[in-house]
Ligand SMILES: Nc1nc2c(ncn2[C@@H]2O[C@H](COP(=O)(O)OP(=O)(O)O)[C@@H](O)[C@H]2O)c(=O)[nH]1
């Protein structure tokens with residue numbers, strides 16, 4: 354398997370065709386997986402916004418005040434408003450806003466970025482990254498596209514690449530019914546390969562000024578497995594989320 | 606970056622030198638990252654055990670009974686005892702045992718496997734996977750080793766590869782103080798590259814009878830960044846864990 358960045362991509366602007374820009378720079382094969390950082394998907398889809406577009410509601414002011422109390426830092430209630438506007442559920446109110454985006458991804462601040470943004474204060478995540486992936490895939494010779502983001506997680510420090518949208522392949526390999534080396538049914542049943550692809554791509558893309566938002570994974574074989582497209586847990590099956598709903602932060 | 610499996614590894618037995626077996630099969634370069642599935646590290650370190658080695662304490666019987674109530678399935682209290690013996694903390698008692706291993710990794714059942722085990726009922730995780738990684742690295746021409754496992758996570762369905770031990774490199778790239786394309790300080794500050802390497806390796810290793818527990822990542826550049834070895838969160842900074850400590854499962 355090879356993992357390489359598409360070279361020399363320009364600064365992406367609203368209306369740019371990522372598919373065209375990528376196709377001009379690399380000879381893709383049908384079974385390549387093209388991993389695209391959400392940052393540039395958002396830029397192409399004009400998800401750039403100004404704080405002034407989010408006048409703060411009383412709820413946003415309340416959240417910002419709570420964050421100020423918890424962190425000691427000044428917080429702009431309009432940013433809290435933007436997070437609310439992008440979220441379907443609020444999992445934690447302090448010491449940071451952990452939310453579920455409208456498309457089901459759980460992340461801090463609804464994934465709104467302030468890094469690598471030009472022409473506005475904020476970069477919102479794509480509205481429907483799986484639709485974005487399908488649109489990009491339609492313009493490429495490669496049949497598989499993953500839209501990625503970088504985010505944190507419980508239990509482990511640091512961030513890593515994850516998939517937030519995908520097209521042309523299932524999100525996961527389903528190993529159910531398959532056997533291990535001893536003929537025993539497998540303990541691991543569903544392998545979230547789109548997340549593993551996103552993580553591999555992130556090693557090459559990096560987080561900084563590298564300018565390498567699109568990474569090709571070549572010769573990845575999904576193999577002869579069942580597939581599953583369930584990636585985001587519903588609250589019913591997510592005990593961590595249930596626990597968080599009952600919990601609230603108390604400053605020392 | 607290339608990601609490829611070491612071919613033709615045999616069934617691993619207690620006392621085997623993984624470094625020797627790998628070195629015989631692939632010409633490694635100093636900057637290769639060798640990712641080794643914990644399964645084979647455990648086999649080589651004789652972490653194979655029988656349930657009979659874990660006579661159930663009253664606490665283990667209580668946990669097994671709680672699991673039976675929550676799931677409707679029969680549970681062996683000796684398995685609960687094995688999980689307790691391998692754990693430093695119990696985060697969830699039902700509907701499954703979520704624990705922190707003695708070396709700091711949060712996972713279900715302390716990562717005890719029943720897949721791909723020969724000669725015993727259970728395969729325990731290595732006692733100190735970072736020490737294991739250092740030992741393997743010492744016998745290889747490659748300077749970097751990551752010991753991996755596959756496990757689940759909150760918010761997202763499915764499992765993915767993660768690092769549980771590492772040697773010859775920091776766990777994470779620290780981007781603090783670095784700038785984005787617009788000269789702004791970065792939002793993402795710490796990138797857990799060992800987890801991303803483990804995820805990339807897992808795409809190739811698979812979960813089944815593939816027989817490919819060792820995967821080489823070639824031409825991965827850590828780059829000119831600060832490093833961090835903090836991978837496992839302490840309970841103090843982990844709000845999810847605090848919430849789980851206050852929560853308990855209630856069957857419908
Ligand atoms: N060529 C190019 N690279 C960009 C642009 N925006 C971001 N990048 C690069 O894309 C990669 C990922 O950026 P990041 O902000 O971490 O994206 P995210 O993970 O989707 O939030 C980094 O290498 C950035 O330098 C752009 O408009 N053009």
Ligand SMILES: Nc1nc2c(ncn2[C@@H]2O[C@H](COP(=O)(O)OP(=O)(O)O)[C@@H](O)[C@H]2O)c(=O)[nH]1
Pocket residue numbers: 534541613614615616617618642643644645648718720721753754755810811812813814815816817818819
């Ligand atoms: N050659 C060889 N492969 C093994 C052995 N044990 C497991 N594997 C392979 O190692 C890979 C990972 O196995 P898995 O049970 O998922 O390990 P884990 O992720 O560390 O729990 C799969 O390709 C297995 O077939 C062994 O003793 N020898």
Ligand SMILES: [Mn+2]
Pocket residue numbers: 391392464466502503
């Ligand atoms: Mn982002």
Ligand SMILES: [Mn+2]
Pocket residue numbers: 390502503559560793
């Ligand atoms: Mn990123």
Ligand SMILES: [Mn+2]
Pocket residue numbers: 643644716718754755
């Ligand atoms: Mn395992």
Ligand SMILES: [Mn+2]
Pocket residue numbers: 541642754755811812
């Ligand atoms: Mn595995």
